[in-house]
Amino acid sequence: AQSVTQLDSQVPVFEEAPVELRCNYSSSVSVYLFWYVQYPNQGLQLLLKYLSGSTLVKGINGFEAEFNKSQTSFHLRKPSVHISDTAEYFCAVSLPRSAGSNYKLTFGKGTLLTVNP
Amino acid sequence: AAGVIQSPRHLIKEKRETATLKCYPIPRHDTVYWYQQGPGQDPQFLISFYEKMQSDKGSIPDRFSAQQFSDYHSELNMSSLELGDSALYFCASSPRQGHSYNEQFFGPGTRLTVL
Numbered sequence: 190a191q192s193v194t195q196l197d198s199q200v201p202v203f204e205e206a207p208v209e210l211r212c213n214y215s216s217s218v219s220v221y222l223f224w225y226v227q228y229p230n231q232g233l234q235l236l237l238k239y240l241s242g243s244t245l246v247k248g249i250n251g252f253e254a255e256f257n258k259s260q261t262s263f264h265l266r267k268p269s270v271h272i273s274d275t276a277e278y279f280c281a282v283s284l285p286r287s288a289g290s291n292y293k294l295t296f297g298k299g300t301l302l303t304v305n306p
Numbered sequence: 307a308a309g310v311i312q313s314p315r316h317l318i319k320e321k322r323e324t325a326t327l328k329c330y331p332i333p334r335h336d337t338v339y340w341y342q343q344g345p346g347q348d349p350q351f352l353i354s355f356y357e358k359m360q361s362d363k364g365s366i367p368d369r370f371s372a373q374q375f376s377d378y379h380s381e382l383n384m385s386s387l388e389l390g391d392s393a394l395y396f397c398a399s400s401p402r403q404g405h406s407y408n409e410q411f412f413g414p415g416t417r418l419t420v421l
Contacts (some may be wrong), residue, residue: 209421232310232396232411233349240408283408291362292400292408293339296348306316 191216191282195297203305204272210265210300220282222263223294224254227277236278239263250274255260275304308332310399310413315415318419319387327382327416331399337361338380339410340372355380356402387420394418 196211214220221240225233237248244256254265263280280297284290311330319325333336337356341349351364355374366372369387374380378399384391394417398410 223409225412232414235397235409235411238409285408291337291353291354291356292410293354293362293364294341294349295351295411298348 191284191295193282193295193297194278194279195246195278195300197300198298199301199303201303201305202270205269207268208266208270208274208302210278210280210302211218212263212265212297214261214263214280214282216261216284218284220284221292222254222256223281223283224248224252224263224265225279225281225296226250227279227299229276233279236265265275270302270304272304276301277301310397310411312395312397312413312416314416316357316417316419318421319373320421321387321389322389323420325384325387325418327395327397327418329382329397329413330379331380332386332401332411335399335401335411336378337400337402338374338378339383339398339400340366340380340397341396343396343415344390345393347393348414349396352382362367384418389420392418392420 192215194213224236224239239256247253277299281286281294339354340352343349352366354362358374371380394415397414398412
């Protein structure tokens with residue numbers, strides 16, 4: 190079975206500073222990787238996804254992530270954060286159809302990003 | 307663009323009561339997923355449907371059941387509610403084909419509180 194570890198439960202940063210939210214996964218087969226953002230009292234919004242191909246993935250709101258197969262990581266980065274980026278961020282994996290998957294998502298525990306003025 | 311609709315948005319029930327949560331997927335999405343997110347927790351997969359058939363099952367209690375109807379909407383039925391069922395319940399939909407076939411679009415969730 191696959192699993193996801195988000196190494197930081199909380200990340201406080203100042204506005205306009207860069208940020209990296211770390212995610213490691215474990216799986217015996219290739220996986221699809223996702224980052225979702227959840228604003229308070231709202232649903233989950235997809236930031237970006239990695240399926241195959243280029244290991245650097247660009248998403249919405251200026252976020253990007255890099256897939257590193259050897260380190261089984263998919264860290265999320267943003268060069269300059271805004272107050273409005275304050276939210277919970279979830280890393281998730283699913284298996285491809287070739288692994289008999291129905292694409293259900295397995296989530297990490299989440300990282301609370303707090304951007305301070 | 308149309309999004310996933312969930313109703314009700316908030317629900318308060320007493321212990322041992324029943325609850326029904328509804329999910330209306332994005333048009334032309336044929337797959338529906340249900341997730342449960344406890345307070346301060348990550349979402350946990352409960353169950354999914356493809357073309358009105360159950361396609362996968364996760365950590366869903368036996369007290370819960372779900373189905374997908376001919377118009378692709380889905381309902382999650384919860385009986386003998388317990389305090390521990392208090393959570394945010396998300397529905398997500400996905401198309402089986404097209405460039406978004408492996409991407410799940412989440413609804414705003416139903417917040418269930420069991421007293």
